[in-house]
Amino acid sequence: MALATLVGSEAAEALLRACPVEPAVYRRDGSELDERITLPFMGAYIDHGLTDPAFTAAVKDGKAVHPGRFSRDGRMRPGKLRELFESGHTVNLRYLQTRVPYVAELCREIEAETGYTLFVSGFVTPPGAQGLRHHWDQFLAVVTQLHGRKRWPIWRPEVEFPVDEYLSSPTTWTAEMQERWNSTEPYAVFDLNPGDTLVIPRGWVHSPHCLPDDPDPSLHLTFALRERVPLDLAEALVHTALERPEFRAGIAPSRLTPETLPATLTDVLAQTVRHLATTDPADVADAIRAALFSEPAGQGHRPGHGR
Template sequence: MSVPPAQLRDAGATAGADILQSRLTGLSPQDFARDVWARTALLTRRASDFDDLFSAGAADELISRRGLRTPFLRLAKDGATLDEASFTAPGGVGATIADQIDDTAVWRAFADGATLVLQALHRTWEPVADFSTRLGTELGHPVQANAYITPPQNRGFDAHYDVHDVFVLQIHGCKRWVIHEPVHPDPLRNEPWTDHRAAVTSAARGTPRIDTVLEPGDVLYLPRGWLHAARAQGQVSIHLTLGIHTHTRYTLAEQLAQAALAVLREDPGMRRSLPPGTDGPADKDEIDTVREHLIAALGRADSTPLFNRARRSEARPAPLGPLAQHTALHTLAPETPLMLRPALAARLDGTRLTSRAGFLDCTPADMPALTRLLDGQTRTADDIGLNLAARLLRAGILVPAPP
């Protein structure tokens, strides 16, 4: 039985389909894609109430009670990042790892004007993690989340640009943002702003495109490459930055080139040594021959597996509780409700199921049940088949559905 590659939709994708419009921009996905995405900055006033995502209490809990280690926290002041050794220490008996956050040292630095940057909240704070996953599902690009907590009248960083798009969600207090258009449009991930430091510094002295104060509930969207600097106003400012790590045409070109080179590896003529006396790249005949074969290989190459593999590696599936999974497996019954684990990025390639939880080789007889999982809806173990359901639970692909 031949089964074409098929995308298994992440559970919860439908629920996340309105985040962009209902909580961030007020624009339909179509309008945002046509008029804003990767083109221009967008300021949306009173977009949403973000108290359900993050708060001052959440920041205090993460710093003081969760045993965070670097690099989950950075400190910055007046454009410089502070040495990690200045705010980390061992955690005492039974927790002697030296790079744990020292909340006393963090407090002293904050009182002295340092900005606290809680990094990778999509891994450490559940409401932000869920929100980021849903937004990433909607956009089709991976999302990371950081929180920036800045004392009054202070700034953490000088004018700079990011190599990913960002949504800035103001949570608490107010912050003045000064935005300038790019000096290097659409930078790639290996093209940081420091490569263009002089141009960035010069442009930041000019007339800004946006000069505004964000208040709680406001959202600012910046495409990668747009210059920005921010300063807290009369009270502590807390904002979330959602970084969208966009796939680009250059990314696709890299993957296509890799796939073409894999094709050429199987060509004995391309593996052959150059003749004695060949002047390397200056030998036009040899270069022409290689170019001809490379163009032909590009026409035969399939970069889809590389793209899917890269996509799977850019994020992790939704959290999995080992004890809850053990209970579900050992109490499995025909009526047990099950669902695909969210954020799994699962695909059927022939009879192989690949996902962020690894791969599972299945049989042709399993294909109808696996295909029924394509819609991301809750299924009973009986509908899937008890033996297959048990295998998928054990592999971490299915999870118990919420009541």
């Protein structure tokens, strides 16, 4: 089981049965992930520019540098990312499943097991440093610590079940929230060591950082899993109407004006309800499942910057 590579067999079975509601740490002793993705391996990507500038970030104390500091004309500038790392910046290498074959294979297996799409980000943080500060994610974060140690203070959610299009951290964050997090004890604090995996449900606020007295840099991968929500299945059910000609017929511009649109929506709503009322879920389940599983990895995500 691919999920077991990240969290161990028992936790993987639990994650397949139910979506997690609280953060928790698991051990993945003997995982192939720890053998394949090492600090020297990730260092080679940093030193040799084996990344896409569009999916690379350097962040220090909550602030990301302009990509021009490490790239030019869509190409990485040799040595610049390493310089930023040496000056205390967390290096974030996003969409690793598009560049590292082993990670790509692991993601495909996880997608097959879960029906979720996902992307993977790698984070290399210098000793005693911090990338982003307080924020929450719009995905189920599975954080796999691979080298060094990192502390994860976590606060209860500010919003309920955020998604990319609604209640996302970048669009919802306020200075009042930040002040409250700065002055409030976290709900929990997790110190991750190599072999630990932290599962963070959507919306839980976190502000990870390396400890001042740790001599080693930290390396972790975040597997960002997009949980399926009822709206996903509702959209897929409505999409089955595509086979019916009446749903493909044109709507005249005169029915889309501010004055006529409410009546037009009423007609379409009634038409949709009739379609769904006559749709047997058993008849469309295979087609919907095939459509969900055929989505490319990372669909629907706007990956954030380094943590």
